[in-house]
Amino acid sequence: MxxxxxxxxxxxxxxxxxxxxxxxxxxGPITSIAILQDGAKDVAKGLKPLGLAFPKPQQFTEKAGVRIVWTGRDQAFLIGVAPPELEGAAVTDQSDxxxxxxxxxxxxxxxxxxxxxxxxxxxxxxxxxxxxxxxxxxxxxxxxxxxxxxxxxxxxxxxxxxxxxxxxxxxxxxxxxxxxx
Amino acid sequence: MRLKCPLCGDRDRREFYYYGAEDYLHRPAEGAPLAEWDNYLHLRDNPAGVLRDLWYHEAGCSQWLLVTRNTVTHEIASVELVAERAK
The missing domain is CATH 3.30.1360.120 (Probable tRNA modification gtpase trme; domain 1)
Known part of the structure; x- marks a missing residue:
């Protein structure tokens, strides 16, 4: 290809x-992570390898050039890295x-x-x-x-x-x- | 007029879209009598005083908000997330 x-x-x-x-x-890559009902724990677990936690409202955190940005209720954008395997969330590619x-x-x-x-x-x-x-x-x-x-x-x-x-x-x-x- | 969105904080009224009375949250069950549907769709109170209505934070967090406000004093008593209420 x-x-x-x-x-x-x-x-x-x-x-x-x-x-x-x-x-x-x-x-870089932008991925929307929208937590499904009762999915917060699984999402926290999935984000751990990146050293990131799901952000609080109006906050973003950054580690090694990777950002996780609050974008709405139970929703955040992971920016700068391909998304990890995540349970408990609707994950969509928003890069373009x-x-x-x-x-x-x-x-x-x-x-x-x-x-x-x-x-x-x-x-x-x-x-x-x-x-x-x-x-x-x-x-x-x-x-x-x-x-x-x-x-x-x-x-x-x-x-x-x-x-x-x-x-x-x-x-x-x-x-x-x-x-x- | 400013509304204090529970997620976004204090915001100007222009960021919000007005929908209508709180009654829209109380949809009658299937098979409810016609009078109840009539009430749900058409009959509204028009109080001089405390009013609860629905607003949408379209320029912010895209959440539906339940606003308790006073039509006489223009005081905003509370702003709640509709989504959090349902939980």
Whole structure:
């Protein structure tokens, strides 16, 4: 069988304006793990070899480049590794369904403040926290990956729209930072 | 108006979709008398005071929520997960 090359939605492009960098991040395999009724124990057992535990609401954990991200009630995304054998959960491959945008820089929060109806400043949104909310009107999963780093997961079908929205906000923040009052 | 989703925390009303009265959680059993179905489908109270209704957190965790609120004072008394109630 020929080797097929997975292409990302945005060709891994990146853009820097006013000290904020927007880049498409490559996440690797994304697997949804939805716990079935009374399946929590089996899922915990299945995740043990990876050194990960099922995340609490609004949390994600990371170990050796593998992430497990809370995405809903009894649901999490395992990102960056092929899924282990899991009992007690509905496991579905989501790898090509999502696009990840990494927004980094001191003013990243100012850019996203124009798009996201949540307080994303570090005090309200610390590292290792995840939110399911909206970017403009697109449903998104937003991860705080570092002090000045945020990752946004949107449906792949909305990748270019999301890019456009963030880019526009970056241009506005850049323009404003040039104004002397 | 803000609702405190049990999973997502304090969120703006625009993240939610309104469905209707709590009555929708109490579907009559099969073979129930017509009057009961009539009540389930059409008859609603319109209280000036405490009201319980269903909201969907469509821009967040995709959960159905049972919200107890006061139509006079606009106080939100509680927000529960419908799914957790059924357990």
């Amino acid at each position: 020929p080797e097929l090359i997975a292409k990302s939605a945005l060709d891994g492009r990146s853009l820097t304006l006013a000290g904020v960098t927007l880049a498409e991040a490559s996440a 369904g999502w696009t990840v945008l990494a927004v980094t820089g001191v003013a990243a929060v100012d850019v996203l403040a124009r798009l996201v109806p949540m307080d994303l400043r570090p005090a309200a949104f610390p590292v290792k926290q995840v939110l399911r909310t909206q970017v403009s009107h697109m449903n998104a999963i937003i991860l705080r990956t570092g002090d000045y780093a945020v990752e946004i997961m949107v449906f792949r079908s909305m990748a270019r729209t999301a890019w456009h929205e963030v880019q526009t906000a970056m241009e506005m923040v850049a323009a404003r930072s040039g104004i002397k009052i």
